[in-house]
Amino acid sequence: MAQATQRRRFGMGFAAIAAGLALSCLNSAPAQAQDLIGSYVAYIGQPDLFNSKGARLSQPWQILRQDRANFHRYGISQPGDEFDPFFGSIDNRAIMERMVMNGSIDPQAAKRLVQGGATVFVRIYGSGSTGTSLTVTVAK
Incomplete structure (x- = not known):
């Protein structure tokens, strides 16, 4: 017993x-990130799929970057877009590609993001005001 x-x-x-x-x-x-330093939700609409010269964007990081430029710099947003303090900086938008590469996005989610008409939830990781990576979740 x-x-x-x-x-x-x-x-x-x-x-x-x-x-x-x-x-x-x-x-x-x-693994490379220390802390969650920010997050936001955004709807990826048609204006986010094209750069300022009208060329169609083909990579998830390009579209995420354009979405944040549209929101912060050009005042273009769709219902569901949220403010984030991190990508208000042009320098921080410039490192978006590296942050996506250091983070994670499921290949199917990346495909849905590139097609547009999707909602993204982005988590920003880093230390203090320095971002190192992003995790991106996509809902269609």
Whole structure:
């Protein structure tokens, strides 16, 4: 009887440790990033799919960058677009490609983003006011 109780305690302790580790992995930021320094939601509409010269953009980071330029610099937004303090800076928009490459976006999500008509949820990771990576989630 004592052995069975001891085995149950060990099993419950092991399960709790395993669950804690799994939870910490789910809640962790990308390896290169220290802290979540900002986030925003945006709807990717037709104006976000073209650069200021009218050329169609083909990469997710280009479209995300154009969306933020449209919002902050040109005052162009769609219903659902949110303010973010980080990409109000032209210098921060300039590092968008590197931040996407250092972060994550599912290939299917990237495809939906490039097609337009999608809502994106962007998490900005870094330290202080220095961004290092983005995670992008896309809903159609």
